[in-house]
Amino acid sequence: MLKITNVSKSYDKVKKAINEINLEICPGDIYGFIGHNGAGKTTLLKSIAGILSFDSGEITIFDKSIVKDNLEAKKIMAYIPDNPDIYEMLSGIQYLDFIADAYGVDLEKRRNLINKYAKMFEMDLVLNNPINSYSHGMKQKIVIMSALIHSPKVMLLDEPFVGLDPKASYLLKEVFHELVAQGSLIFFSTHVLEVAEKLCNKVAIIKNGKIVANGLTEEIVKDNSLENIFLELLNES
Amino acid sequence: MMYLKLMKVFFKENLAFKRILGTDLKSSKIKTILIILAIIYGFGAVLLGFGFMFFELGKALVQMNYLDLLLDFVFIYATFLSIFFILFRANGYLFHYKDYDILAPLPIKTKTVILAKMTVMLTFIYLSVFIIVAPIVFSYFYYSGFDVIKLLEMIVLLLVVPLIPLAIFSFVSLLIANFSNRFRIGKTLNIILMFVFFLGFMFLSMSTSFSETNPLVGQMGLMENISKYLITSTWFKSAIHEGNVWAFLGMIGLSLAVVTIFVFAVEKLVIKTNQTGLVTRTSKNNKQVVSKSRNIIVNIIAKEFKKFFSVTIYVFNSGFGVIMMAIGGIAILFLKEDLIAYIDVFEGLGLSFELMLLLIIGFMMSTVFTSSISLSLEGRNFWILKTLPIKAETVMFGKMLFNVILTLPVAFFALFMAGIALQINFLNLLVMLVYVATLAFLSSILGSVINLHFPKFNYINETEVVKQSLGALLGMFSAWLILTVNGLLYYYLNSYFDFALLMVFNILINALAFCGAFYYIKSRAQVIFNKL
Numbered sequence: 001m002l003k004i005t006n007v008s009k010s011y012d013k014v015k016k017a018i019n020e021i022n023l024e025i026c027p028g029d030i031y032g033f034i035g036h037n038g039a040g041k042t043t044l045l046k047s048i049a050g051i052l053s054f055d056s057g058e059i060t061i062f063d064k065s066i067v068k069d070n071l072e073a074k075k076i077m078a079y080i081p082d083n084p085d086i087y088e089m090l091s092g093i094q095y096l097d098f099i100a101d102a103y104g105v106d107l108e109k110r111r112n113l114i115n116k117y118a119k120m121f122e123m124d125l126v127l128n129n130p131i132n133s134y135s136h137g138m139k140q141k142i143v144i145m146s147a148l149i150h151s152p153k154v155m156l157l158d159e160p161f162v163g164l165d166p167k168a169s170y171l172l173k174e175v176f177h178e179l180v181a182q183g184s185l186i187f188f189s190t191h192v193l194e195v196a197e198k199l200c201n202k203v204a205i206i207k208n209g210k211i212v213a214n215g216l217t218e219e220i221v222k223d224n225s226l227e228n229i230f231l232e233l234l235n236e237s
Numbered sequence: 238m239m240y241l242k243l244m245k246v247f248f249k250e251n252l253a254f255k256r257i258l259g260t261d262l263k264s265s266k267i268k269t270i271l272i273i274l275a276i277i278y279g280f281g282a283v284l285l286g287f288g289f290m291f292f293e294l295g296k297a298l299v300q301m302n303y304l305d306l307l308l309d310f311v312f313i314y315a316t317f318l319s320i321f322f323i324l325f326r327a328n329g330y331l332f333h334y335k336d337y338d339i340l341a342p343l344p345i346k347t348k349t350v351i352l353a354k355m356t357v358m359l360t361f362i363y364l365s366v367f368i369i370v371a372p373i374v375f376s377y378f379y380y381s382g383f384d385v386i387k388l389l390e391m392i393v394l395l396l397v398v399p400l401i402p403l404a405i406f407s408f409v410s411l412l413i414a415n416f417s418n419r420f421r422i423g424k425t426l427n428i429i430l431m432f433v434f435f436l437g438f439m440f441l442s443m444s445t446s447f448s449e450t451n452p453l454v455g456q457m458g459l460m461e462n463i464s465k466y467l468i469t470s471t472w473f474k475s476a477i478h479e480g481n482v483w484a485f486l487g488m489i490g491l492s493l494a495v496v497t498i499f500v501f502a503v504e505k506l507v508i509k510t511n512q513t514g515l516v517t518r519t520s521k522n523n524k525q526v527v528s529k530s531r532n533i534i535v536n537i538i539a540k541e542f543k544k545f546f547s548v549t550i551y552v553f554n555s556g557f558g559v560i561m562m563a564i565g566g567i568a569i570l571f572l573k574e575d576l577i578a579y580i581d582v583f584e585g586l587g588l589s590f591e592l593m594l595l596l597i598i599g600f601m602m603s604t605v606f607t608s609s610i611s612l613s614l615e616g617r618n619f620w621i622l623k624t625l626p627i628k629a630e631t632v633m634f635g636k637m638l639f640n641v642i643l644t645l646p647v648a649f650f651a652l653f654m655a656g657i658a659l660q661i662n663f664l665n666l667l668v669m670l671v672y673v674a675t676l677a678f679l680s681s682i683l684g685s686v687i688n689l690h691f692p693k694f695n696y697i698n699e700t701e702v703v704k705q706s707l708g709a710l711l712g713m714f715s716a717w718l719i720l721t722v723n724g725l726l727y728y729y730l731n732s733y734f735d736f737a738l739l740m741v742f743n744i745l746i747n748a749l750a751f752c753g754a755f756y757y758i759k760s761r762a763q764v765i766f767n768k769l
Contacts, residue, residue: 011513043701049309049341049342050341051337051338051342051512052340052512053508053509053512071344071346072344074342074343074344076343077342078342079342081338085335085336085338085339087249087250087336087339088250088695089249089250089251089253090246090249090250094246094249098242098245098246099343101239101242102239102242102344103343103344119318120374132695173611207358
């Protein structure tokens with residue numbers, strides 16, 4: 001389980017980018033994280049991933065604290081940033097090998113997974129090419145493949161569908177379902193409310209650093225649409 | 238071991254040919270040949286030029302029974318080169334590395350990342366240190382007698398020389414970066430401080446050598462004094478020259494101890510600075526927003542000025558000649574007598590002082606080569622220029638004019654002041670001013686042609702473009718080529734025509750070449766732009 005307890009962070013000691021966030025994401029959850037620009041989505045995702053430190057609270061990943069036991073916590077987690085800025089001079093396969101080495105994935109498993117996902121995302125013929133020759137979407141696919149290479153129990157994604165073509169988006173959603181069926185959990189931010197509504201069993205809405213709604217998608221949406229709920233919450237003072 | 242794997246990735250990322258030169262060697266034979274020639278020329282110029290001076294210095298030192306002073310040169314050059322590199326790069330390598338977002342979520346210890354980053358940075362330092370000190374080392378062993386053990390000792394010690402500067406000046410690099418980012422005038426002050434530091438060092442080291450034919454002689458006292466106060470310098474000299482094993486071990490031990498403490502002490506700071514480095518703060522103010530409309534060329538020039546002064550290494554590298562010309566223009570009024578005495582030496586060789594003056598100013602101008610790198614510096618923002626409805630030629634002419642504006646007024650000033658101080662006759666001064674103008678325009682437009690053909694958009698740090706790119710190298714060479722052609726014409730015809738007329742010929746040659754390059758950009762720039 002990914003447990004976020006009373007987590008707050010401020011960049012300037014004045015305004016809190018995230019304020020007393022509490023969330024519990026269980027294995028099997030596809031949890032959507034929605035919010036306006038600057039609401040605090042990326043800050044929370046980066047805090048969970050161990051990229052940013054936070055001022056107070058606690059984040060545990062399957063009982064491992066991201067602060068006190070960060071290497072162990074990171075081993076079972078994968079993070080996909082909103083912008084696929086990766087090592088441009090490496091070839092796709094070299095980058096995947098580097099990430100697999102960092103996670104200690106054995107050769108047989110990594111080869112199987114690379115084959116599987118390279119074919120799935122139609123990257124098998126370009127893996128030997130340098131990353132700087134890839135399109136934005138291809139870079140995004142390599143980052144996704146690198147995140148999947150160690151079968152993470154927790155997958156964090158920041159706007160994962162941006163830049164992906166419709167087929168790749170569809171495949172990524174399939175991968176989500178496959179992972180959660182194996183007991184992983186997925187927590188991702190998105191601006192595409194239709195995707196969140198259809199894909200996620202749970203959603204959280206963040207406004208100015210605070211969670212203003214969270215829970216089962218169907219309970220939040222009820223007879224309305226997620227878009228209407230989101231806009232109503234944004235307009236509330 | 239994760240350290241080795243990280244190293245492999247960092248080396249591939251930092252030392253790939255495409256990263257260093259901005260071009261793929263396999264893609265063009267002509268480019269490959271040009272690169273090889275440029276590298277051979279660069280190495281040759283350093284090794285031969287430096288080599289000759291140190292060879293002569295070594296000869297003099299042997300007579301004075303003072304050969305070990307060359308080891309002070311080795312140590313201090315290696316140390317200063319390390320400091321220079323660390324000041325510019327440590328912040329980017331350690332405290333604000335751009336791949337933090339990739340590495341932070343991975344289960345890798347921060348210490349391992351720091352060690353790998355340090356190793357890559359040190360590799361670059363070692364490369365430059367070994368190239369620069371090679372002529373000094375050659376001179377030392379030539380006169381002291383070659384000894385394999387001593388050479389190995391020297392290599393080992395040179396590997397540890399940058400470690401203590403790394404531990405100290407990394408913090409200075411961070412402080413400078415923080416200062417520059419925090420205050421509006423921080424960057425300007427940073428640039429000024431850098432110039433003061435290096436001009437100060439140059440002045441100190443050359444102050445007593447003005448009338449010497451070998452400028453290194455003037456540095457002897459300085460080297461001796463600096464090395465007196467540095468225990469590691471004493472150990473370095475003692476270990477190699479006297480074969481003192483304790484000094485050898487002491488230097489290695491001390492350097493490794495300092496760098497180990499540094500790695501442990503800096504870990505938390507590295508995490509903190511990299512995290513805060515990710516934050517972009519948007520400040521708000523109530524100042525009224527005023528929109529202005531300007532000619533597109535003016536806009537491009539204004540943009541180039543902003544870019545120029547926002548990158549310290551850009552100003553430092555491409556602005557050094559401008560500063561030197563400005564200082565020279567003022568200094569000439571006070572150092573008139575010394576300069577005349579200095580120029581007299583060359584007049585004895587049949588070179589007029591007008592020609593010497595033009596060579597000096599021409600050399601200074603050759604170090605200002607913004608037009609051969611400014612397109613590369615668009616980097617990932619190049620798409621903006623490509624998608625705007627502006628002709629490629631307009632962009633390139635704008636960049637060329639920026640280089641002219643940067644160079645020409647100061648070159649005019651320096652020449653004019655020299656003209657007054659040295660009482661150059663009006664006609665000669667006039668043709669010299671026009672010649673300098675054609676040199677500025679021609680070298681600038683050649684820079685634009687070079688950058689069109691050798692752009693380097695993919696870089697991590699602007700230093701890679703400003704100091705390491707092929708555009709920068711060829712940009713400087715192109716100005717030297719013009720000077721060589723003009724010089725050869727003068728050399729072969731000076732017995733038939735007077736100075737003013739010869740300069741008019743050179744002006745015409747430069748103007749014709751400018752027209753050719755202008756036409757080339759006008760007709761080809763768009764085609765090349767579209768392919769980039």
